[in-house]
Amino acid sequence: MIDKFVRSMAEAMDGIRDGSVVMIPGFAEVGAPNALIDGLIEQGATDLTVIINATGKPRVAGAKVTGFARLVELGRVRKVVTSFVRAGSVCGDAVKAGTVVAEVIPQGTLAERIRAAGAGIPAFYTPTGADTLVAEGKEIREYRGRRCVLEEAIHADVALVEAWMADRWGNLVFRGAGRNFNPLVAMAAELTIVQTHHVCDLGQMPAEQVMTPGIFVDRVLHLPVGDPKLPI
Amino acid sequence: MSTTTEQAWKPLSRDGMAARAARDIPEGWYVNLGIGVPTLIGNHIPAEREVILHSENGVLGMGPAPEKHKENPWLINASSQRISLRVGASLVHHADSFAIVRGGHLDLCVLGGFQVAENGDLANWSHSPKEVARQIGGAMDLAVGAKRVWVVMEHVTKDGQPRLLRRCTYPLTAGACVTRVYTNMAVLDVTPAGFKVAEIIPGMSFSELQARTEAELLR
Numbered sequence: 141m142i143d144k145f146v147r148s149m150a151e152a153m154d155g156i157r158d159g160s161v162v163m164i165p166g167f168a169e170v171g172a173p174n175a176l177i178d179g180l181i182e183q184g185a186t187d188l189t190v191i192i193n194a195t196g197k198p199r200v201a202g203a204k205v206t207g208f209a210r211l212v213e214l215g216r217v218r219k220v221v222t223s224f225v226r227a228g229s230v231c232g233d234a235v236k237a238g239t240v241v242a243e244v245i246p247q248g249t250l251a252e253r254i255r256a257a258g259a260g261i262p263a264f265y266t267p268t269g270a271d272t273l274v275a276e277g278k279e280i281r282e283y284r285g286r287r288c289v290l291e292e293a294i295h296a297d298v299a300l301v302e303a304w305m306a307d308r309w310g311n312l313v314f315r316g317a318g319r320n321f322n323p324l325v326a327m328a329a330e331l332t333i334v335q336t337h338h339v340c341d342l343g344q345m346p347a348e349q350v351m352t353p354g355i356f357v358d359r360v361l362h363l364p365v366g367d368p369k370l371p372i
Numbered sequence: 373m374s375t376t377t378e379q380a381w382k383p384l385s386r387d388g389m390a391a392r393a394a395r396d397i398p399e400g401w402y403v404n405l406g407i408g409v410p411t412l413i414g415n416h417i418p419a420e421r422e423v424i425l426h427s428e429n430g431v432l433g434m435g436p437a438p439e440k441h442k443e444n445p446w447l448i449n450a451s452s453q454r455i456s457l458r459v460g461a462s463l464v465h466h467a468d469s470f471a472i473v474r475g476g477h478l479d480l481c482v483l484g485g486f487q488v489a490e491n492g493d494l495a496n497w498s499h500s501p502k503e504v505a506r507q508i509g510g511a512m513d514l515a516v517g518a519k520r521v522w523v524v525m526e527h528v529t530k531d532g533q534p535r536l537l538r539r540c541t542y543p544l545t546a547g548a549c550v551t552r553v554y555t556n557m558a559v560l561d562v563t564p565a566g567f568k569v570a571e572i573i574p575g576m577s578f579s580e581l582q583a584r585t586e587a588e589l590l591r
Contacts, residue, residue, distance in 0.1 A: 168452035244506035248470030248513030271547035316446025
């Protein structure tokens with residue numbers, strides 16, 4: 141019997157090595173696997189390369205640093221691939237200090253590079269960024285009269301995923317705008333770990349409504365963590 | 373004794389610019405509104421005009437800001453503000469959302485800008501290649517992908533420097549992409565010959581507008 145459910149955070153995080161490439165989905169707090177990030181902090185892997193859409197808001201005096209920013213603050217991140225770095229954020233400060241290297245790329249290119257990895261496409265040409273700093277050092281070719289940049293797939297060792305509902309095969313449904321990068325990172329990693337709000341029996345999720353099929357999922361941890369917080 | 377120069381004109385407010393741009397968006401268009409003033413445009417499109425708003429985080433068919441007690445914490449826009457969905461809305465993942473953007477399916481995107489050049493070059497994500505802050509987000513994809521790219525921005529910077537230039541001095545978002553600019557002083561079309569003034573706020577003359585613009589304006 142296939143059962144991808146794990147019973148503890150320690151079991152969910154087991155085997156994540158130093159130097160891993162880790163994908164973290166989410167848009168603001170929606171669809172962000174915050175409990176799994178806390179688990180990764182606890183687990184201790186370091187020297188990480190993190191693939192994440194946005195690297196956090198500027199620091200707020202007195203506010204607790206959590207999630208990805210906490211991972212950076214603890215010195216566990218060596219490189220980040222992202223579409224957004226803000227001045228005055230924990231990550232922005234680390235980039236300024238030279239302790240974190242940031243590769244900042246367009247959001248659609250980020251999504252497609254992740255999708256390409258999962259789909260077995262090693263690289264693709266996109267018109268996005270062709271006339272910009274993003275194209276520096278990259279191969280340019282003209283297609284249908286437009287300059288296009290060669291962009292490579294991004295593979296990960298580990299993907300952390302936030303689902304609304306999961307069954308024991310790892311079939312997933314996401315809620316609202318919480319889908320965002322989740323189905324993409326699930327496809328692109330060697331090890332895909334899911335936190336889910338709800339659990340259902342096999343067959344309860346109508347086949348037509350499965351958003352990520354279990355083939356892309358390795359471990360599922362049931363964590364009813366509640367609704368995403370209001371953005372600050 | 374101080375003398376005050378009576379200015380015959382008053383620049384549009386942020387909401388004024390948003391309302392002006394909203395007037396030109398016809399029913400049936402699929403539209404992405406960028407962060408900042410462009411987001412306000414949604415509030416000025418009458419509910420009975422069926423314009424379908426896209427948000428880069430996978431929302432097609434955004435509705436107006438929800439009433440406090442009807443907020444859904446799972447629904448936000450690209451600015452991380454809580455939103456509602458229109459009847460008929462759909463939700464997709466990020467690769468599909470950017471297929472909508474990059475694949476040429478949007479009739480229009482409206483972006484904020486730092487600078488626009490007379491050939492339609494746009495700079496809206498960074499002030500310098502040396503800057504730590506790099507805030508690209510979805511702007512580069514939107515600028516190359518949408519059928520039309522409009523920019524809504526103040527005509528000059530806070531310290532009076534022009535934003536409509538012969539060539540952008542900040543790092544580009546995309547080259548030759550902008551088709552129309554709405555500022556707090558004018559509406560301008562980007563044409564092969566340069567910026568053509570379509571409209572000036574009441575009381576302002578063409579030469580007063582030109583004085584606040586580095587690029588040469590066409591009537």
